[in-house]
Structures are given as C-alpha cells and as structure tokens.
Amino acid sequence: MASALAEIWQRLRDSQKQRIYILPTRAGYAYAGLMLLMLLGAINYNNSLGHLLSFLLVSLGHVTMHHSHRNLRQLTLRVTPLEPVFCQQLARFKLTIINEDSRDRFQLEVAHKKQQPGARWKIFKAYEPIQKVTHIEADNTCFCTLEVPTQRRGWHSLNTLRLASLYPLGLFYSWTLYPQTAKVLVYPQAKGKLPLPSPPAGGKQRLKGEQLGDDDFAGLRSYREGEPMHRVAWKALARDNVMRSKQFSSPEGHELQLRWQDLDNLVDTEAKLSQLTNWVMQADRAGHRYGLQIPGTQIEADSGPQHQHRCLKTLALYHG
Amino acid sequence: MAKADTSPHHHAINHLIAALFIGALPHFVYQPFWVGLAFVMMISWRLLHSYRGWPLPAASRWLRLLHNGTAALMIVLIFGQFGLTIGRDAGAALLTIMLAFKVVEIRSLRDYYLSCYLGYFLVITNFFYSQSMLMVGLMLLVVILLTSCLISVNSESSVLPIKQRLKLSGRMVLQALPVMLILFVLFPRISGPIWGLPQDAGSTTTTTMSEQITLGELPPQSGTTGMSEEIQMGKISQLIQSDAIAFRVEFENDVLPPSPERYWRGPVLWQTNGTVWSPLPKNERNDAAPQIGIRGEGYQYTMTLEPHNKRWLFALDMPTEKPSLVPAFLTSDAELHSQKRIKNRAQYSLESHTDYQLNPGGDPNLSAALQLPENKHPRTRQLASEWLEQSQGPEEYIDRVLAFFNQENFVYTLSPPILQGDTVDQFLFESREGFCEHYAASFTVLMRAADIPARIVTGYQGGEVNPVDNVLTVRQRDAHAWSEVWLPERGWVRIDPTSAVSSQRVDEGMSNILPAERTSPRLISQNDALVRVWRDLRNNWNALNTAWDIWVVGYGPQIQKEFLSKLGMANPDWRKMAVFLTLFLALTGIVMLLLSYYRRAHPDPAVRLYALFCQKLARFGLIKNEHEGPLDFAARAQKKLPQYQQQIESITRLYTQLRYRHASDALLSELEAQIKQFQPRR
Incomplete structure (x- = not known):
C-alpha cells in the first residue's frame, strides 16, 4: 500500500514536468449552461431527483476533465529529422510518441507552431495541425511522419510541437507543448536557366552528348x-x-x-x-x-x- | 474551438436516436398519444435515411415544407391541448417534439451536441412525473447512452467500437457517482419555487408505479386524490378506491397507539345544508385557542405527508404540541393548520395524547354545532325528539342512537346505493346501507336534533404497520369520518358511529374489509402460503419505497437539516454545508487524482518480474531510462557491478527471450527464481 502510494506520488511528481493545459470548449460552456438551467429547474420545482441528475452531470463534467487530462499526460515525444530537402519541398521528421501509461490514448492532434506566429493572444491560431493520431495502445509506441513546408534555405528547425485532444466528450480542450530542437537542412531551391559553365580552357572539351x-x-x-x-x-x-x-x-x-x-x-x-x-x-x-x-x-x-x-x-x- | 464542423457519422446518429427513444419512453405514457406518434415518426424518418437512404428535409423544398409544417402543426396542437401557458405538461410535450424534429435535421456537430443536451433535459422532465427508483435506473441508463454518443463523435469507431464506448461511458458515470452523492447530500438546498410554479406542478409524484394500476380503475380525473374540504354523501367512498399514500408515520421508540385509537384528525365540518357538510367560515368562527387537558403518556412521532395542495396537516387525535419544522397552528376546533399550502412532501414531528379533554369548560362556537337546515329531515327530527323524551340525559340518548345503528339492519358497505331526496331520512329509514360518512352525518344530525352540540371530523383511521421498518402507512383508502359531541365537563367527545355498525372497520383497519384482490394479486389470493410470501415481499418493498420517498425523493431543505444533524453536524446552515462541501469535494478530488495515477499491473508476468529486478538495481543508482533497451541497461549495470556480471546477463537473456521470442512457464519460473536469488551487495 505504502509503496503503491509512493509510486503514485513519484508519477505525480514526474508528470509535473510536462504541464498540461485544459480549457472548456464551446460545447463545454454550453454543457455548463445546461447544468445550471437544470439545477434552477430542480430547485424551482423542489425536485429532488432533478437535483440528483444535475449533480450527476456536474460530476460527469468533472470526470471528463480528468479523462481529458489523462489522455495527454505521461506521453514522451521523440523527433528525428529525416533527409535534407530543397526549399519549397516538405521537410520531414519522424515522430515517435511513447505512451508510458497503462491506459490507451485516443484522438491526439499534433500541431506545430507556425513560423510567423500571429498576434500573441491568439494562442490557438499560432499552431497548425500537421498530424492526427487516433490510437496509441497502453505501454506502446506510435510512429508517424511530420511534414512541414519550407520557405527558406538553411537549417529548418521544427518549432514547438503541441499535442492536443478533445477526447473523450469534446467538452474540454487539453493541450501540452513540447519545445523542439530537431532540425532539417534545407538546400536552396534548384532553379535558374543558365547553362552549366564550360570546363576551364586548356582542358579537353567534350560535347554534351559524349559525356556518358x-x-x-x-x-x-x-x-x-x-x-x-x-x-x-x-x-x-x-x-x-x-x-x-x-x-x-x-x-x-x-x-x-x-x-x-x-x-x-x-x-x-x-x-x-x-x-x-x-x-x-x-x-x-x-x-x-x-x-x-x-x-x-x-x-x-x-x-x-x-x-x-x-x-x-x-x-x-x-x-x- | 479546434473542432471541424462536419456532419457526424450516421452510426453516431442512430445511437443517439436509440438513447433518446429510451429517454422519451415514459413520456409516451404521460403525454397525449400524438406526441409519442410524432416522436416515433420523426426518428423513423431519420432511421430510414440511415438505413434506406431516404431523403432528409434538406433534400428538397417539399420535404422541408413537410418537416416545418408538421412541426408548426404540433406546436398548434400543444397550445390547443394545454392552453397558452407553458406548464409542466406542455413544456415536456414541447421538448419531446422539438427533440424529435431536431434529430431529423442533424447536419453538423453542433446540432448533434444540441440534441444530446436536450436528451439530458428530457431525463429531468421525467422526474416531474415520477421520482421512483425505476426512474433513477432509467436516468442512469440514458445518461450512459447519451455520454457514449458524445464519445462516438469524439473518437473513431474503428479504434473504439460501440462496446468499448459504452464501457467507457459506464465507467465515467460510475466515477461520477461519489461527487454526485456528496453534492446531493451537502449542496445547500433552497426551498423553491424561485419564480413560481405552473398550475399543474402540484400534481406530482404522489403515486408511484405500482399504485397507479389501482388508480386506473377510477373514473378518469386529474390531480391528486385527497381529502376535500367538504363532504358530500358518497364522496369519501371514491377516495377509498385509491391506494395512494396519504402519509407515513414513524413513532419514536416504536411505541404505537393501539389500532382502535389511530384516528388521524383532519378538517372539522360544522355547517350543513342537508347534503353537504363544510367547515365553519372564518368570519363566523371565534378563533380562541382550544383548551386541552391531557392524561397519561403522549406519543412522539414524525409524519411524512404527501403533498395535497391544502393547508391542513393530519395528526393523531389529539395533537398537544406544535409541529416542529413546519410553521403551523391549532385552530379553535383543534385542526392543525399549516401557514402554507402543502405543495411538496412535508415532514414534521408531533406529540399527541389519545387520552384528552377538549374544551371541557365550554366552546365559543357551540351554537354553530347545533345548526340544522330548516324544514329538512322531518322523520329524523321526529325520531330524535321521541328518544330524547325517553332518555335521562345526553349520554343515554347517545347510547340509544348507537344501539339503533348496532341493532337495526344497518349495513356497512363500500358501494352504497345513491341517495336521493332527503339524504339523511332516506338513509336512516330506507336504504340503511352506507359508509362512514353516512353514519357520521346522520349521527350528527340526530345529535343536533336533540340539542346536543355535534360536529363531523374527517381524516383517516387506522393504517398499516410495516413490520420491516415499523412505519405506519396511511393510504387514501383509510379515509374516514366520525363525530364529536360536546358534553358539559367532558368537552368534545369522539364518537364513531361506524364502529357501532362495523367494529371491524375501526379495530382492524380498512385492509381487512377490502376484498382480498385489493391487497394481493388475484392469482394467488386463494393460496395462504403464497399470500404470506407475497405480503413479506410487499412489506420489504414498501419499506424500501418509504425510505426512498422520505430520504431521497423528500430530501429538501428540511430533511437535509435533519439528516446532517443526525450525522453530527450541529445546527446545519448553508455556510457550514458549503464548508463541508468544499472539504469533501477537495478530498474526493485528491483521491481521484491519486487513483488516476495508479498504474495497472502489466499483464505480462515477465515484465512485472523484470520491474522487480530493476528495483533491486535502482538501489545502486542504476535506474533504467524509459527507452533504454534491456540489453543496453544490462551492459550499463554490468559495468557498475562487475561482480554480478553473470547474473545480470542471465536474467536479461531470460527476460528478452520471454518477452520477445517465446514465453513458456518453465522459463518464467526460471526467471522468477533467478531474480529472487539476485541480491546484489556492494
């Protein structure tokens, strides 16, 4: 019992390192309104079981919050850059999501921070979804490829990744951020109409057709x-x-x-x-x-x- | 927020329809038939779209017209049926119909959520009709189903099939129960209404499922059956038909009055026009407090009164203390009156003495107790004056009258013939078949005709004690009427003329007079053993229902206070409740959080054994990184603990073999033995 508690405590401490944010969605606010209305009705009619139902729904909302939170925690992300690309092509990264919990995960959305974020307060607009993961089994790992458009040559580093989920009821939107350092080399775009320069004078000159x-x-x-x-x-x-x-x-x-x-x-x-x-x-x-x-x-x-x-x-x- | 507003899959819609249908089932009983018909038609439309590809209203202008037109027609029908004020029935009908029409045109996720939420609301409207345990079962079922619908639009059916979704929503509802209970018990209850109740709100919940079967035998009537302020010959016998509960009584220390003394005092009737008896109007009465003399021990008890929308409170004859918890007063004719109408189940504690004297020194309203309509009941008056001449005093006269009832061919019957003309004369001299009210009324007339002040008291007599919880239940069928006569120095004396005719009615109570079919099903009423089993079952079920009605359905501001003080909270008020509520919620929150970090044991025993091995190594600061393979970890461990190189390698080899190649019991026990043996020391 004590060791189980200690273990739980350790996991709780560990999970503090990865902060999870959670906010109600529009459907969540509507749900809260519904509960309030129900409670008012139950009070007005002195309906005891009406109270019971309202409280059940309040409690269900609370449970949903826990589930929503739990769907995102104890997940570890690994990003491996793949081969260099030319500018305007998609830079590719291999994403590994490791589920360290004994529970399955569902409906995760991977988003990355846009290169040019908009206004500061538009926290949701600053990210762009790039991948959807529908299921990661307990104690299991999921692999997927992230493809990010490139606009400039040089090192393209993957910005902060955001893992978000509406699961299970869509009443809460929870998300968590993973700052990234992985980068892919982006070559300049290959373009230009000038012909290949000729070999320096004095060397043997060959015609194009004879080169091979x-x-x-x-x-x-x-x-x-x-x-x-x-x-x-x-x-x-x-x-x-x-x-x-x-x-x-x-x-x-x-x-x-x-x-x-x-x-x-x-x-x-x-x-x-x-x-x-x-x-x-x-x-x-x-x-x-x-x-x-x-x-x-x-x-x-x-x-x-x-x-x-x-x-x-x-x-x-x-x-x- | 980040939600794409796409149309939900039709599987999700079909599940929603199933959930809503189950949630609406009780409404098919409570609402007019066309509400149910419209509901079924609309959901069938949507189902036919899912399964057969029928077009939806959005497909063409004509279908849209049909859909909107029917909806408009339904609203007109609702107004036609219920009038322009939206009361309980109209509101419920409107919600049921709106929901069905909404389901047909679900096009977006938003529509889907709206329908689900309306579905939750539909459940609460069911409670306005019945608050039985069955309904709570239905509530849980529908909430689980609707929640699984919300899960289905937030997951993919390929990874989370219907069974899994139902399991998850069931688990979520189960996890929601503790907080629900805490809120239910501790959330400070406010006594409603906040904004006023519609007209039909009062007629709630007094009958539970099983009792309604008997109610159906009555001629159709709306509202609750209950005592009325006046009696008319033949009115109480209608009440007798109902098995609905009037009130329940719990006696302190289980000290019950003997059954012949179980008179439950209600309205007192003074005035008569020959057929109708009514109470003394306010302006004609002198409201001096009654003088009550008592002898012997009193009875302490708690009454739980079903709402009857009237002011009077019933009490064991004679209440000697004001009720606690319900503001009330005792009128001059010893009628217990509440300040407010009883619109909800009320609970109050009282003390009564069955050995009492009421106004022995005189009553200010005595003259009203002698009133008789002029020129009526000539034969009765004739008889009265004859007997009065032959009697030595009022007592002897009363005995004479009671002997008359007892010895002449009077019959106590539940279905007396309808009286016409001079009802009292006709009853006393011709039909002679009647019911408590006939006897009480004619007795009172006989008294008044002899200048003995008399009045009728209505109420209940008897009741059934459930041996399981010793709660005395008084039903509408126990309704009764008796007389009180005023005698000098003795005051008002209760005289029940019915007992002179049928002593069984008073001594044994109503249930023994009723035909056996009323108390047990017809099929088994011939077999005594079965009847006994049936009675036991029924007693237990009734005790459960009593507890449910009092403690769950009746859980309001009053009972909450009582319950909390029983739990040890001194003088519970909303501040204290709020403090405890916060405390308990925080506590459950913490427990839930900790539980959610609990890690289920890994299904593979090899993994569990290996974890033990890792624990042993962890003592040396060798902590396996989450994504270090067992081989890498072993290499690291061997470097740090070279003296255990062999053991570490062997364990790791066994583990990888079990985990990644093939598992066998022999290997597993080998691993277990080796890990047990592995006791690294520096």
Whole structure:
C-alpha cells in the first residue's frame, strides 16, 4: 500500500514536468449552461431527483476533465529529422510518441507552431495541425511522419510541437507543448536557366552528348534514396532483386568550376544560390567532377553524393 | 474551438436516436398519444435515411415544407391541448417534439451536441412525473447512452467500437457517482419555487408505479386524490378506491397507539345544508385557542405527508404540541393548520395524547354545532325528539342512537346505493346501507336534533404497520369520518358511529374489509402460503419505497437539516454545508487524482518480474531510462557491478527471450527464481 502510494506520488511528481493545459470548449460552456438551467429547474420545482441528475452531470463534467487530462499526460515525444530537402519541398521528421501509461490514448492532434506566429493572444491560431493520431495502445509506441513546408534555405528547425485532444466528450480542450530542437537542412531551391559553365580552357572539351561514354562506367553501388532513376541498374535489379545504381567516373579534364563570380548578371543572392544549386544537381547528374567557389568558401573538385551534399550544404548555409 | 464542423457519422446518429427513444419512453405514457406518434415518426424518418437512404428535409423544398409544417402543426396542437401557458405538461410535450424534429435535421456537430443536451433535459422532465427508483435506473441508463454518443463523435469507431464506448461511458458515470452523492447530500438546498410554479406542478409524484394500476380503475380525473374540504354523501367512498399514500408515520421508540385509537384528525365540518357538510367560515368562527387537558403518556412521532395542495396537516387525535419544522397552528376546533399550502412532501414531528379533554369548560362556537337546515329531515327530527323524551340525559340518548345503528339492519358497505331526496331520512329509514360518512352525518344530525352540540371530523383511521421498518402507512383508502359531541365537563367527545355498525372497520383497519384482490394479486389470493410470501415481499418493498420517498425523493431543505444533524453536524446552515462541501469535494478530488495515477499491473508476468529486478538495481543508482533497451541497461549495470556480471546477463537473456521470442512457464519460473536469488551487495 505504502509503496503503491509512493509510486503514485513519484508519477505525480514526474508528470509535473510536462504541464498540461485544459480549457472548456464551446460545447463545454454550453454543457455548463445546461447544468445550471437544470439545477434552477430542480430547485424551482423542489425536485429532488432533478437535483440528483444535475449533480450527476456536474460530476460527469468533472470526470471528463480528468479523462481529458489523462489522455495527454505521461506521453514522451521523440523527433528525428529525416533527409535534407530543397526549399519549397516538405521537410520531414519522424515522430515517435511513447505512451508510458497503462491506459490507451485516443484522438491526439499534433500541431506545430507556425513560423510567423500571429498576434500573441491568439494562442490557438499560432499552431497548425500537421498530424492526427487516433490510437496509441497502453505501454506502446506510435510512429508517424511530420511534414512541414519550407520557405527558406538553411537549417529548418521544427518549432514547438503541441499535442492536443478533445477526447473523450469534446467538452474540454487539453493541450501540452513540447519545445523542439530537431532540425532539417534545407538546400536552396534548384532553379535558374543558365547553362552549366564550360570546363576551364586548356582542358579537353567534350560535347554534351559524349559525356556518358561506356568507358566511363566505373561500377555498381547499392542504390541510395534520391539518386536519379536513369542511374538504376535495371538489369541487375531484374537478376537478383537488389537495387543498385551505376557509377561513372568522370575522366580528368571534365572538371567544372561552379563559381559565384560567373553569375554577376544575377543581382539577387538567393537567385545566385539557386542557380549554383541547380548547377550542382546538373553536374552531378551528368557525372562531372565539379568544384564550388563562393565568397568565403572554396571546395575542390570532386564527385559523389558526399561531395554533392557538402556543396549543397555550403550553399544552404551561405551568409552573404 | 479546434473542432471541424462536419456532419457526424450516421452510426453516431442512430445511437443517439436509440438513447433518446429510451429517454422519451415514459413520456409516451404521460403525454397525449400524438406526441409519442410524432416522436416515433420523426426518428423513423431519420432511421430510414440511415438505413434506406431516404431523403432528409434538406433534400428538397417539399420535404422541408413537410418537416416545418408538421412541426408548426404540433406546436398548434400543444397550445390547443394545454392552453397558452407553458406548464409542466406542455413544456415536456414541447421538448419531446422539438427533440424529435431536431434529430431529423442533424447536419453538423453542433446540432448533434444540441440534441444530446436536450436528451439530458428530457431525463429531468421525467422526474416531474415520477421520482421512483425505476426512474433513477432509467436516468442512469440514458445518461450512459447519451455520454457514449458524445464519445462516438469524439473518437473513431474503428479504434473504439460501440462496446468499448459504452464501457467507457459506464465507467465515467460510475466515477461520477461519489461527487454526485456528496453534492446531493451537502449542496445547500433552497426551498423553491424561485419564480413560481405552473398550475399543474402540484400534481406530482404522489403515486408511484405500482399504485397507479389501482388508480386506473377510477373514473378518469386529474390531480391528486385527497381529502376535500367538504363532504358530500358518497364522496369519501371514491377516495377509498385509491391506494395512494396519504402519509407515513414513524413513532419514536416504536411505541404505537393501539389500532382502535389511530384516528388521524383532519378538517372539522360544522355547517350543513342537508347534503353537504363544510367547515365553519372564518368570519363566523371565534378563533380562541382550544383548551386541552391531557392524561397519561403522549406519543412522539414524525409524519411524512404527501403533498395535497391544502393547508391542513393530519395528526393523531389529539395533537398537544406544535409541529416542529413546519410553521403551523391549532385552530379553535383543534385542526392543525399549516401557514402554507402543502405543495411538496412535508415532514414534521408531533406529540399527541389519545387520552384528552377538549374544551371541557365550554366552546365559543357551540351554537354553530347545533345548526340544522330548516324544514329538512322531518322523520329524523321526529325520531330524535321521541328518544330524547325517553332518555335521562345526553349520554343515554347517545347510547340509544348507537344501539339503533348496532341493532337495526344497518349495513356497512363500500358501494352504497345513491341517495336521493332527503339524504339523511332516506338513509336512516330506507336504504340503511352506507359508509362512514353516512353514519357520521346522520349521527350528527340526530345529535343536533336533540340539542346536543355535534360536529363531523374527517381524516383517516387506522393504517398499516410495516413490520420491516415499523412505519405506519396511511393510504387514501383509510379515509374516514366520525363525530364529536360536546358534553358539559367532558368537552368534545369522539364518537364513531361506524364502529357501532362495523367494529371491524375501526379495530382492524380498512385492509381487512377490502376484498382480498385489493391487497394481493388475484392469482394467488386463494393460496395462504403464497399470500404470506407475497405480503413479506410487499412489506420489504414498501419499506424500501418509504425510505426512498422520505430520504431521497423528500430530501429538501428540511430533511437535509435533519439528516446532517443526525450525522453530527450541529445546527446545519448553508455556510457550514458549503464548508463541508468544499472539504469533501477537495478530498474526493485528491483521491481521484491519486487513483488516476495508479498504474495497472502489466499483464505480462515477465515484465512485472523484470520491474522487480530493476528495483533491486535502482538501489545502486542504476535506474533504467524509459527507452533504454534491456540489453543496453544490462551492459550499463554490468559495468557498475562487475561482480554480478553473470547474473545480470542471465536474467536479461531470460527476460528478452520471454518477452520477445517465446514465453513458456518453465522459463518464467526460471526467471522468477533467478531474480529472487539476485541480491546484489556492494
């Protein structure tokens, strides 16, 4: 008995760390009005069982509050960022909700704080629902993916997450906030119409059509998500059902320098970054070795996904 | 707030309809038939829409017209039936019909909530008709059903099927009971009405379910049956038909007066026009307080009077103390009068003495006790003067009259022939079949004709004692009328001429005179053993109902005070109640909070054993993080307690095997043994 009480006390203390807010909904206020009306009627008619019903409903409202509160507490959230995305694409996070209680949870709404919150007092408008979780079993975990639109390059950090619920009766709206630090890298948007710059003079020049000769084929490697479809080794896939991508080694002299100063006719920094991003993508697709030169940073020519990511990250985090 | 206003799923609507139908069931009995008909028609419309895809009113202009038109017609019908004032019946009918029409056009979540709330309200209107235990059962059922409807629009049926929803709402209602009881007992009761009652509010709840069956045999009449201020020949016998409870009496220390002394004094009648007897009008009476002399021990008792919408209070003949709790006074003719009309069940404590003398020194209204209509009852007057001449004094004259009733062929009957013409003469000399009121009236006339002041007292006689709780229940069928004559030095003396005709009526009470079918069902009335079983069952049931009526249904400001002082609260007033209410609510709140943090034992015994293992390690500061796997935790523990490396690994291996591969009893007992053995020490 004492140990059970101590355990309860410990859980109670623990749950204080995660504050849960609760407010009546419009339906909840209407419910309160109904109870008041009923009680007045019961008093007026001296109806004892009318009192009983009014008190039952009052008490039921109170119980609902407890249930509503309980539906949100002892939940732990884990957010893992997924792969980098380009600006305007959806940044994705893996959300894990861990139910640490011996009771099932229902009808949770995951919302995140908008990047540009409105007026301070509009606490409900500041959040945007992004995911619905209908059920988490007792002592169980639920996984889902959060998708958040991106507007700017650089680190996109997930704002505070809000877990909210109207369960069980819709009379109370309870919510709890989880500040987040998880962030996803957002590359600049790949756009711009300028053609890929030509290799520096003195090097061997090749025409575009000749860039992918058979002799450039360097081998197969297991497929990584995001690689273009035309690189997939379909024949090999048909043979043993393993997805691989063809690797090409660019011969020497197919070395490109993607340079900031080549873009003087673009005024806007973001436009320049977008163009450079587009070039990086094109060069990688074409299998060139390429280097990147932007103010403050210079990356030696290289190829491969690691190199591509390094370039794109540099572009994403560029500070003018 | 964050609620999308989408239309609820039709499953949710069907469940709501089922809940509302059950909640409205009693109204099909209390309301005119067309209310029930409209209700059933409207919910059928919605059901046909759900199951057969019939169009709703919103689908076309004609259907909308039909829906709105019928609704308007219903409102006209309601006004036609009940008049323009919205009383209890009209209000209940209106609510029932509104609800049915609303259900047909539920389009949004808001409509759905409104219908649910109206459903809760429908339950309370049922209580205006009956407050029996059955109704509370119905209330709980309907509240559970309606609550499950609210759950259904706030969850998805795929994860929370109907059975689960009902279970949850049942559990919620169960959890709501403690606070409900605290509020019921301690919430300071105010005596209503706050804004005045409609006309029909008084005719509530005096009859419970079982008694209504007998009531149905009466010619249809509205309102409560009860004593009326005047008697007309043949009126009381109508009352006799009713088994409705008039009042209940609980005697202190279970000291009951013998049954021939159980006269329950009510209105006193003085004036007569030959057929109708009525009380002395206010302007003609002298309101001097009555002089009452008493002898012997009194009886202490508590009366619980059913509302009769009149001012008088019944009391054991003769009340010698003012009642507690109900403001009342004793009139000059020893009638107990309340200051207010008894519109609700009233409870009061009294003291009475059955051995008493009333106004022995003279009565200011004596002349009114000699009044007789002129030129009426010639044969009766003739007889009176003959006997008076032959008698030595009033006592002998009275004996003569009683002997006349006793020895002539007078018959005591519940269904006397209808009297015409001079009722007293006709009764005394021709029909000679009558009932208490006939005997009391003709006796009083005989007295007055002989210049002996006399009057009629109405009330009840007898009553039934329930051996289970020793509560004496007096029903309408115990209604009685007797006479009082004023004799010098003795004052008003009660004389019951009925007992001269049928001593059984007074000695044994009414239930022995009534045919057996009135007291037990016809089917078993031939079999004595069954009748006895039936009587026991009935006694227990009646005792339960008595307790229910007094302590639950009758729980008002008065009984609340009494109950709380019985519980030990000295002089309960609303401030004290509020303090205790807050205290108890806070206490239950805390208990509920703690209970809600109680963690149910994990269904897997392996997990429970492993928790024990973790507890043992926790003593060394090794606390397993919530999301640390058992293997990671074991590695950490082994680093800290290298000397127990082996045991930790073995336990962890067993546990993971049980938990993630296959569970077997052998492995489980092995784990149990190992964990028991594991006693780490530094």
